[in-house]
Amino acid sequence: MIDSTEPTDPPDDISIDYIEMYVENLEQAAFNWVDKYAFAVVGSGRSPEHRSIALRHGSITLVLTQATSDRHPASAYVLSHGDGFADIALRTPDVEATFRRAVTSGAEVRRRPTRHADGGPAVTATIGGFRDVVHTLVQRAPDAGPGLPVGFVGTLRPDDGQSDDVGLLGVDHIAVCLDPGTLGSTVDFYRATLGFRDIFEERIVVGDQAMESTVVQSRSGGVTLTLIEPDTSAEPGQIDEFLKSHQGAGVQHVAFSSGDAVRAVRALSRRGVSFLHTPPAYYDLLDQRVALGPDRSRRLRATNVLVDEDHAGQLFQIFTASTHPRHTLFFEIIERQGARTFGSANIKALYEAVELERTGHDRPQR
Numbered sequence: 001m002i003d004s005t006e007p008t009d010p011p012d013d014i015s016i017d018y019i020e021m022y023v024e025n026l027e028q029a030a031f032n033w034v035d036k037y038a039f040a041v042v043g044s045g046r047s048p049e050h051r052s053i054a055l056r057h058g059s060i061t062l063v064l065t066q067a068t069s070d071r072h073p074a075s076a077y078v079l080s081h082g083d084g085f086a087d088i089a090l091r092t093p094d095v096e097a098t099f100r101r102a103v104t105s106g107a108e109v110r111r112r113p114t115r116h117a118d119g120g121p122a123v124t125a126t127i128g129g130f131r132d133v134v135h136t137l138v139q140r141a142p143d144a145g146p147g148l149p150v151g152f153v154g155t156l157r158p159d160d161g162q163s164d165d166v167g168l169l170g171v172d173h174i175a176v177c178l179d180p181g182t183l184g185s186t187v188d189f190y191r192a193t194l195g196f197r198d199i200f201e202e203r204i205v206v207g208d209q210a211m212e213s214t215v216v217q218s219r220s221g222g223v224t225l226t227l228i229e230p231d232t233s234a235e236p237g238q239i240d241e242f243l244k245s246h247q248g249a250g251v252q253h254v255a256f257s258s259g260d261a262v263r264a265v266r267a268l269s270r271r272g273v274s275f276l277h278t279p280p281a282y283y284d285l286l287d288q289r290v291a292l293g294p295d296r297s298r299r300l301r302a303t304n305v306l307v308d309e310d311h312a313g314q315l316f317q318i319f320t321a322s323t324h325p326r327h328t329l330f331f332e333i334i335e336r337q338g339a340r341t342f343g344s345a346n347i348k349a350l351y352e353a354v355e356l357e358r359t360g361h362d363r364p365q366r
Contacts, residue, residue: 009101009195010101010194010195011092011094011097011098011101011194011195011218011219012219012220013092013093013218013219013220013222014090014091014092014194014195014218014219014220014222015091015218015220015222015223016088016089016090016091016170016171016222016223017061017089017090017091017136017138017140017147018054018061018062018089018138018148018149019060019061019062019063019085019087019088019171019174019254020062020063020064020065020085020086020087020089020136020149021062021063021064021083021084021085021086022065022066022067022073022074022077022078022083022084023064023065023066023074023078023083024066024078024082024083025066026052026053026064026065029064029066029083030053030055030064033055033062033064034055035271035272036268036271036272036273037057037166037168037268037271037273038057038166038168038267039055039056039057039062040055040056040057041053041054041055041155042054042055042056042061042148042154042155043148043152043153043154043155044152044153044155045148045149045151045152047072047151048068048069049067049068049069049071049072050065050066050067050068050069050072050074051066051068052064052066052149052152054148054152056146057168058167058168058169058170059145059169059170060168060169060170061146061147061148063087063149065086073086073132074086077132080132080247080248081246081247081248081250081326081328082324082325082326082328083324083329084246084250084251084329085133085174085250085251085254085329086132086133086134087126087133087134087135087136088129088133088134088135088174088223088251089135089136089138089149090135090136090138090194090218091138091139091140092137092138092139093139093142094139095113095123095124095125095138096113096123096125098137098194099112099113099125099127099137101193101194101195102127102193102194103127105192105193106189106192106193107127107128107193109127110126110127110128110134111124111125111126111136112125113125113137118150118151120140120148120149120150120151120152121138121139121140121147121149121150122139122140122141123137123138123139124136124137124138124139124150125137127193130178130186130189130249130250131179131248131249131250132248132250133176133249133250133251135194136149165263165264165266165267166264166267166268166271167258167259167263167264168256168258168264168333169256169257169258169259170257171254171255171256172224172255172256172257172332172334172336173215173224173225173226173255173334174224174225174226174251174254174255175225175226175228175251175252175253175254175255175332176225176226176250176251176252177228177229177239177242177243177249177250177251178227178228178229178249179229179243180229180230180232181232182229182249183212183213183214183227183228183229186227187216187227190216190225191216194218195218195219196216196217196218196219196223196225197216197217197219198216198217199215199216199217199224199341200213200214200215200341200342201213201214201215202344202347203231204347204348204351205348206237206238206348206351206352206355207235207237207355208234208235208237209230209231209234209235209236209237209238209239209240209355210230210231210233210234210237211228211229211230211231211237211239211351212228212229212231213226213227213228213229214227226342228252230243238351238354238358241327241358242328245326245327245328246326246328250328251329252328252329252330253319253330253331253332254331254332255331255333255334256331256332256333256334257334257335257336258333258334258335259335260335261303261305261318261333261334261335262299262300262303262305262316264333264335265303265305265318269303273320274320274321274323275303275319275320276304276318276319276320276321276350276354276357277304277356277357278304278305278306278349278353279352279353279356282306282349283297283300283301286307289308289345290307290308290309290314292307300316303318304318304353305317305318305333306318306343306345306349306350307346308339308344308345308346309339310339310340310341312339312340312341313336313337313338313339313340314336314337314338315334315336315337315339315341315342315343315346316334316335316337317332317333317335317343317350318332318350319331319332319350319353320332320333321357322357327358330354332350
């Protein structure tokens with residue numbers, strides 16, 4: 001029974017435990033992540049209603065789940081959205097306290113706290129997030145590293161097919177497209193339920209279209225969500241198209257952090273990952289904005305990686321080309337050399353690159 005008294009203080013150290021994709025074809029999806037992104041298989045789980053595979057690269061744990069029964073939520077999710085992220089699982093030192101605060105502050109109860117004794121998570125619970133994306137709350141031992149979801153069996157000898165030259169480190173942020181008019185209420189939801197703070201706001205204008213964005217972050221900085229809604233007073237654009245094709249709000253992209261974005265892009269390109277082009281004029285004017293040596297500038301131009309800076313340092317970013325049948329999901333490689341924000345010039349350039357691909361005026365490199 002949830003105590004309906006005042007919410008407890010928000011937890012200070014929420015982080016991402018794992019992210020879960022619902023997929024139509026489990027083997028095909030797993031092969032793509034291992035082959036293209038150098039993830040390694042680290043575990044598996046199943047029930048009469050689903051099959052799952054857990055993958056890892058760096059500290060990123062990615063769970064892929066295919067429904068084997070219409071009773072599993074992955075069945076309806078894939079039918080509505082295609083493959084996509086359905087659970088952003090959050091690690092917290094006290095699931096019961098975090099759950100109590102979230103629910104008394106308005107979060108939907110999906111599954112109440114449950115204690116486990118199988119050597120995995122000690123306690124788990126699930127709350128609603130945005131649209132049909134949920135947050136499983138996970139409590140592990142204080143010194144535990146990356147783990148597996150409840151009920152998963154670890155591989156005896158993990159297939160460590162990771163490529164050292166790819167070098168993904170973790171999840172930097174997750175971008176979410178929201179229905180028009182819901183940005184403010186979604187920001188308020190994360191503030192109230194999980195104690196997140198809004199750390200960055202941006203209005204992005206690309207041609208005749210526009211979008212509003214607010215970044216919310218857990219107090220520790222371990223979880224960052226970039227929340228985006230279309231400006232309906234402008235012309236319909238790529239966020240409107242996402243909402244139509246995805247049939248509502250959802251995860252648009254996941255940004256993977258890297259210690260060397262150029263190196264990661266080259267390694268991923270060799271594996272068959274395609275990236276969006278950046279207009280040459282961006283690099284022609286780059287030296288006027290950011291202090292870079294000629295060799296660094298040349299490497300960025302050759303790989304289409306963008307650069308910006310804030311008061312704390314520099315930031316390097318690039319989007320992959322979407323391979324999703326509905327073009328509703330893609331990924332980002334991001335390298336932070338001290339930078340803590342997102343770089344206004346980069347954000348605009350990234351979405352201009354998306355617009356070029358969307359309208360067919362440019363094609364990603366192969």
